[in-house]
Amino acid sequence: MAPHSEVRAGVPVEAGVLGRVVEKGALPVALGIVAAALILLMEVFLRYVLNAPTIWAHETGTFLCAAAFLYGGLLCVSRDSHIRVILVYQTMPPAIQRVLDVLISIASAAASGFFAWAAWMMVAKAVWMPAGGVRLERSGSAWDPPLPAYLKILLFLTLIAMTVQFAIYAVNQVRKLGSQ
Template sequence: MAELNEDMPKEPDPGAIAEAGLLGRWIDKGGLLFAAGIVLSMLILLNEVVLRYLFNAPTIWAHETTIFLCGMAFLYGGLYCTARDRHIRVVLIYDSLPPRMRRVFDVVISLICMMASAFFAWASWLMVQKAAFRPDGSFRLERSGSAWDPVFPGLIKVFLLVIMTVMAVQFLILAYNYARGRK
């Protein structure tokens, strides 16, 4: 099987689509940071296995940290797929349309996705209000409640708000560029 893969030509990574604009290119470049987070999670878990089973010295931070890092990468993945136009779509109708109608569909779909992302950003803001602010208005991030007690639950909620807001903006840029016919 390895020989088969070696014979196949390698296509260059296309990156963000042109319609995603400058924001899409930034999002695409940011993907490396979150990919590194997945690798870091693997190294942390490997360290935990060695410490736990070879030295009988488990940590209290490894599991929460890997869940946090993987959660951040998962959230960023939605934004990353948006900038690269790699999200899941039903193409039964879309593929049978002429190019001009596809462009109309691209605009409408992008606007609907922008509204959905904005709605989820608003919903995440409601979560952030509870997770990041005390009733008196002072700032304090929600904590996990474990023995280590990191602020990861509060951080992930703030990150979700940021991602959904940027995703709404990215969909607006896509709709605008699709409507103008810009590549």
């Protein structure tokens, strides 16, 4: 996080409304990880104690953890705590750091946008048949849920949200530059 950012409700002011909405979604997503742990604990008990395994526990736990991982990336962006190389950044005076913040946000928005475009190509293959009908990609297991398609859709939506969040940062950082 840039040292000059004011923080409200866990997110920098520059994150805007989207950052605050993403922050509010963190607890339900974290509870998904707890649910995944409980599901896998139940599966161990059923499999090794009662010799009655389920066909859905592993895939459900994997889906919940993968969804949390994706949301975690968006949460880091909204908190402006994503990984960045600051070796050169820290040596610059605060005025240059603020300009670099804008450039970093613009570059990150562009990168996220390109990744969203790539994710859209995966979604198109995972959701639509070549003839145009809807057919969700499935896991191929005995349970065979459409969780792979859901994850690809979630990845796409997360990357769009990241792109928008970086754009919000860039706009608000430019405004901040103009007011100084």
